Amino acid sequence: MGGLNVDSSLYTALAPEKIPVIALMGPTATGKTDAAAQCIERFPAEIISVDSSLVYEGMNIGTAKPGVDFLAQYPHHLVDIRHPNNTYSVADFYHDCGQLITEITSNGKVPVLAGGTMFYFNALENGLSDLPKADAELRASISEDARHMGWPKQHARLEALDSVSAARIDPMDAQRIQRALEIVLSSGKTVAEHNALRKPAIANPIVKIALSFSDRAVLHDRIARRFEIMLEKGLQSEVEGLLDSGVDASAPSMRMIGYRQMLEYLTGEVSQDNMKQKGIAATRQLAKRQLTWLRNQSNVLWWVDEGLERVEFQMLTELIEKTLNNYY
Numbered sequence: 001m002g003g004l005n006v007d008s009s010l011y012t013a014l015a016p017e018k019i020p021v022i023a024l025m026g027p028t029a030t031g032k033t034d035a036a037a038q039c040i041e042r043f044p045a046e047i048i049s050v051d052s053s054l055v056y057e058g059m060n061i062g063t064a065k066p067g068v069d070f071l072a073q074y075p076h077h078l079v080d081i082r083h084p085n086n087t088y089s090v091a092d093f094y095h096d097c098g099q100l101i102t103e104i105t106s107n108g109k110v111p112v113l114a115g116g117t118m119f120y121f122n123a124l125e126n127g128l129s130d131l132p133k134a135d136a137e138l139r140a141s142i143s144e145d146a147r148h149m150g151w152p153k154q155h156a157r158l159e160a161l162d163s164v165s166a167a168r169i170d171p172m173d174a175q176r177i178q179r180a181l182e183i184v185l186s187s188g189k190t191v192a193e194h195n196a197l198r199k200p201a202i203a204n205p206i207v208k209i210a211l212s213f214s215d216r217a218v219l220h221d222r223i224a225r226r227f228e229i230m231l232e233k234g235l236q237s238e239v240e241g242l243l244d245s246g247v248d249a250s251a252p253s254m255r256m257i258g259y260r261q262m263l264e265y266l267t268g269e270v271s272q273d274n275m276k277q278k279g280i281a282a283t284r285q286l287a288k289r290q291l292t293w294l295r296n297q298s299n300v301l302w303w304v305d306e307g308l309e310r311v312e313f314q315m316l317t318e319l320i321e322k323t324l325n326n327y328y
Contacts, residue, residue: 013328016105017203020327022320023050023121024114025294026211027287029222033066035211035313036114037074042317043324046104048077048097050115053256055081055088058245061230061238062258084242084253087134094123094199101202110324111204116286118293124202129195132187142178142185143250151177162190175255207323208300209316211308212291218309223283227258231276235262257282 022039024032036047049055053063057080071079077100082088097113097120104111113121146154152171158181159166165180183191213219239262243249249263258279265275294300307313 016102018205018327019105019108019110020205020207020324021101021124021202022110022112022324023124023206023208024112024211025050025118025121025208025290025300026116027219027290027294028064028116028283029219029226029287030211030213031308031311031313032114032116032211034311035316036112037070038313038317039112039320040074043110043321044108045110045112046077046100047074048100048104048111048113049079050093050097050113050117050120051078052088052093052117052120053253054079054115056084056253057082058242058247059084059238059253059256059259061233061235062256062262064226064230082253084247085251087136087139087252089131089134090119090123091128091131091133093117093120094128097124098202101204105204116290118290121208125206127198127201129191130197130199131183131191131194135182135186138182138186139178139252140250142181146174146178154178154181157181158184161185162192165191175252205327207320208297209320210294210300210302212294212302212304213308214304219287220284223287224280227276227280227283230258236266239263239266257286 022045024035024039026032039045040047051063053059054065054076055078056063059065065079066074066076078093078096081096101111113124142154151174155166155169155171155177158169158177161184162180165184169176169180171177180191183189183194187194213222235258239254239259242254243266247254254260254263261270261275261279261282264270264278265272270278301319303316306315
């Protein structure tokens with residue numbers, strides 16, 4: 001790609017914990033994966049996926065997972081590391097990503113973290129409370145109760161046990177309600193009490209870059225088109241194949257956007273058109289939450305519009321490389 005041609009030996013001059021971590025953040029459908037790929041063509045780096053959906057094997061279309069050829073050329077850590085019936089918690093990510101950052105920086109390379117799972121980024125920057133591990137049996141029980149009474153009533157149950165957590169969780173946010181209930185029911189402690197025993201943030205400096213469009217309509221159009229492409233590529237067949245292979249329809253992975261709506265269609269709860277519209281709307285809502293979170297963060301460099309539509313990030317990678325040079 002050309003560029004500054006920085007001597008890679010510079011990156012071995014720092015102690016591993018002093019090497020910056022590049023965090024490529026932003027709402028869904030802004031090109032973070034492509035930007036990360038162009039980074040590793042420019043300077044010594046390895047990519048770590050920060051995406052809670054890409055960890056699942058066999059869930060490719062609905063997660064917009066990069067293709068096999070792309071991943072062969074630009075390897076990503078933390079992709080395809082869990083069976084869809086198994087959970088992957090923020091604590092798992094904190095542990096795995098922390099180890100990877102240590103390994104990558106010890107080899108004199110720069111970790112490039114790319115994705116849109118904001119609470120993963122938050123765990124690295126601010127540390128992580130010592131929450132109990134996932135309890136599959138308890139989680140299944142909570143889900144079963146929700147099927148009978150609905151998530152708003154489970155939210156009311158949470159409010160009685162942990163009012164602080166309930167106040168910050170939407171009554172329809174099934175995944176967060178379930179996890180908060182699981183925490184308090186399994187430990188007898190509120191989430192806030194666990195947060196008092198936080199694991200530390202990573203030692204490395206973090207260079208935070210948010211990719212975004214200045215016109216929200218552009219992002220909305222990209223989201224709609226991407227969901228339509230997922231359907232064209234065979235999202236329905238993918239979900240049917242997962243179910244046929246033994247993936248539990250109630251597994252957390254099957255509640256992800258796209259999969260949840262397709263399950264509703266397959267069970268006859270919604271029409272095909274309604275399924276598509278619900279999937280697009282849910283993705284747009286996710287993007288809104290991601291942007292809201294990012295706007296509340298400090299020290300974020302916003303990279304707006306430039307190169308996003310063309311998938312050309314030379315100017316961005318030049319800026320990142322210049323920023324890295326400031327640390328050496």
